[in-house]
Amino acid sequence: xxKKGFTLIELMVVVxxxxxxxxxxxxxxxxxxxxxxxxxxxxxxxxxGTALDGYRLDNDEYPSTEQGLAxxxxxxxxxxxxKHWEEPYLKKExxxxxxxxxxxxxxxxxxxPTTYDLLSYGADGKEGGExxxxxxxxxxxx
Numbered sequence: 001x002x003k004k005g006f007t008l009i010e011l012m013v014v015v016x017x018x019x020x021x022x023x024x025x026x027x028x029x030x031x032x033x034x035x036x037x038x039x040x041x042x043x044x045x046x047x048x049g050t051a052l053d054g055y056r057l058d059n060d061e062y063p064s065t066e067q068g069l070a071x072x073x074x075x076x077x078x079x080x081x082x083k084h085w086e087e088p089y090l091k092k093e094x095x096x097x098x099x100x101x102x103x104x105x106x107x108x109x110x111x112x113p114t115t116y117d118l119l120s121y122g123a124d125g126k127e128g129g130e131x132x133x134x135x136x137x138x139x140x141x142x
Contacts (some may be wrong), residue, residue, distance in 0.1 A: 037098035041138040051089040
């Protein structure tokens with residue numbers, strides 16, 4: 001009687017090949033995911049910048065740090081109350097950054113004293129980080 005099937009060695013070879021492919025491809029895929037999150041954070045920061053510029057054109061100044069980015073979706077109730085606040089400058093609520101953290105908004109900015117600083121601390125949620133990694137800070141002034 002002729003039984004057909006795979007031997008243990010054949011199965012181990014297949015598992016080894018799959019492991020090698022995963023080891024080679026895996027880091028590349030994860031690097032691309034990290035890069036796409038940085039690109040998404042930069043795009044959101046630019047979108048906020050456009051809305052903040054519209055706010056400044058109407059009200060002669062950027063929202064204060066205390067008013068924050070929330071001033072773009074609803075009229076601020078914290079001083080200084082804008083006299084010419086128009087319809088919401090952003091139609092949707094302020095999203096979290098791609099890593100699930102809040103964006104940091106400071107006005108006047110420490111880096112940009114005449115405007116504002118807007119940034120995401122990246123995956124680690126802390127200031128600083130290595131360049132070109134998820135831990136890198138994404139900032140409005142670069």
